[in-house]
Amino acid sequence: MVSLSVGTFKCVLMTPEGTLLDCKASAVTLPGHDGSLGILRNHAPMLCKLGLGIMVVRGVVDSNDSYYLLEGGFARVSQNSLTVLAYDAISLQGMAEDKARDTLARANEIVVGNAYIRRQKGQEFSSEKARLLVKMAEMSGFSL
Amino acid sequence: MASIRQIKHRQQAAENISKVTGTMETISAVRYRHHYKKWVEGLDFYDNLARLAYLTVTAENTIKHPLLIANDSRCHALLVIGSDRGLCGAYNSNINRLIDVHVKMAKRFSRQLKVYAKGVKAVNYLNHRGIEITEVYDDFDEVPSVERTQGIAEGFMEQYSAGQIGRLSIVYTRFFSTASQRAQTLSILPVAELIDDLTTRATVIWPWELNFEDFILSPDENEIFESLAGMMIRTAITGCFREAALSEHLSRIIAMRNATDNALEMIESLGREYNRARQGQITGELLDIVGGSLGN
Numbered sequence: 001m002v003s004l005s006v007g008t009f010k011c012v013l014m015t016p017e018g019t020l021l022d023c024k025a026s027a028v029t030l031p032g033h034d035g036s037l038g039i040l041r042n043h044a045p046m047l048c049k050l051g052l053g054i055m056v057v058r059g060v061v062d063s064n065d066s067y068y069l070l071e072g073g074f075a076r077v078s079q080n081s082l083t084v085l086a087y088d089a090i091s092l093q094g095m096a097e098d099k100a101r102d103t104l105a106r107a108n109e110i111v112v113g114n115a116y117i118r119r120q121k122g123q124e125f126s127s128e129k130a131r132l133l134v135k136m137a138e139m140s141g142f143s144l
Numbered sequence: 145m146a147s148i149r150q151i152k153h154r155q156q157a158a159e160n161i162s163k164v165t166g167t168m169e170t171i172s173a174v175r176y177r178h179h180y181k182k183w184v185e186g187l188d189f190y191d192n193l194a195r196l197a198y199l200t201v202t203a204e205n206t207i208k209h210p211l212l213i214a215n216d217s218r219c220h221a222l223l224v225i226g227s228d229r230g231l232c233g234a235y236n237s238n239i240n241r242l243i244d245v246h247v248k249m250a251k252r253f254s255r256q257l258k259v260y261a262k263g264v265k266a267v268n269y270l271n272h273r274g275i276e277i278t279e280v281y282d283d284f285d286e287v288p289s290v291e292r293t294q295g296i297a298e299g300f301m302e303q304y305s306a307g308q309i310g311r312l313s314i315v316y317t318r319f320f321s322t323a324s325q326r327a328q329t330l331s332i333l334p335v336a337e338l339i340d341d342l343t344t345r346a347t348v349i350w351p352w353e354l355n356f357e358d359f360i361l362s363p364d365e366n367e368i369f370e371s372l373a374g375m376m377i378r379t380a381i382t383g384c385f386r387e388a389a390l391s392e393h394l395s396r397i398i399a400m401r402n403a404t405d406n407a408l409e410m411i412e413s414l415g416r417e418y419n420r421a422r423q424g425q426i427t428g429e430l431l432d433i434v435g436g437s438l439g440n
Binding site for chain 2: 033
C-alpha cells in the first residue's frame, strides 16, 4: 500500500489572477474546510472545499518546499493530478523581498495586538489570517 | 482665404490636439496591457471552474439549490458597467442602447428594475433617462478587490435567496479577443444561466473523464454546490469588470489613434496651405516692388 503512494503527481494552484504553481510534487497538505488534508500519489478522486489555512507542497522536483496561505476555494484530485482553485493565495517566497517583509511586519503587528498601529493603518488582514501568515513565515524559514 | 497667422494658429491647435490624443493612447495602451495580462492569466482558472460547474450539473442526483432555481420575484437587478471617461468611440453608446432594451423589456413585462451602476458615463445616462439607481459603485477603480467583489456577490446572493430579486444580469462590454468586443448582457442569477455561459465559453474538451459520482465529496454535494456557486458568481463579477475595462481601453486606443492620425493629416495639409499662402504673399510683395520701380 505504501509503495503505491510513493512518487510524484501533478500539482496546480490557480487564482483568478493567474496560475501560481504548476509542478510535480510528492506530498501536499491542504487546509480543508474541516481540517488539514494530505494528498499523496494515487489518491482517490476527490472534490473538497477549502478553508483558511496553509498549503504545503513538498518534494517538488529541483525546488524547495512551497508554502501558500489560502483563503477558501476548491481542491480537485483525479488521476494523479491535484488542481487547487483558490479565491486568494499569498506566498512569501513568490513576493519581492521588500514586499514580503512589509507584509510580514504588518501581520506581526496585528498578531501582537498593537491597537494604535491597527487603527492608524486600517486592518488589512483578519487576526486569524495574520496569525497564519506569521506561522507560514516560520515554517518557510522567512524572518524579518 | 485664411491669413498666414490664422493658418499657423490652426496648425498649432492641431499639434496640441495630436499631443493630447497621443498621450491618451499611450496611457490606455499601458492600462490595456496590464488588464490583458491578468485576463489571459485568469483563463485557466475559468476553464477549471467550468469543469467543476459541468461536473456538478451533470450529477445523477440533481442538486436542488435556491440559487439554481428561478424564483417568482418580479424585480430584476441590473448591474451596468460603463466608463468614467469619454473619448472611447461607441463604447458607452452601445451600453446605453442595451440599458434602453432592458428598460423597455421591464415595462413590457411589468417588471421592476433595480439598477446598480459603475462608471460616470453610465450614471449620467441613467440620470438623464430618469431611471432610479439603487447603488453606484464609485469606491473602486475599474476592477474591485477580492474583498469588495465578495461583498457585491454576497449582497446579490442574499437578495436572490430572500426572493427580493428574481434575476441578476450584468450589462457590460465583453472582450472576446483583441479583434472582437461587444456590449452584451450576462445573466448571473439564477446560477444555471451562468453555468451555461461558463461551460460554453470554456476551451476544455467535454465530456470529462470522470463522473460526479466517482468523486469523494467533502462536504456533501449541496454544500459543495453552494460554495461553488459563490465562487462562480464572484469570478464572473470580477471577470465582467475586467473585460469591461479591457474593452474600454482598447476602444480608447483605437479612437485616440484615429484622432492622432487625423490631426497629423490636418497638420500636413495646413502646412501645405501655409506654404502656399506665404508664397502668394511673397509673390505679391515682389510684384509691388517691381511695379513700383517700373513706375519710377
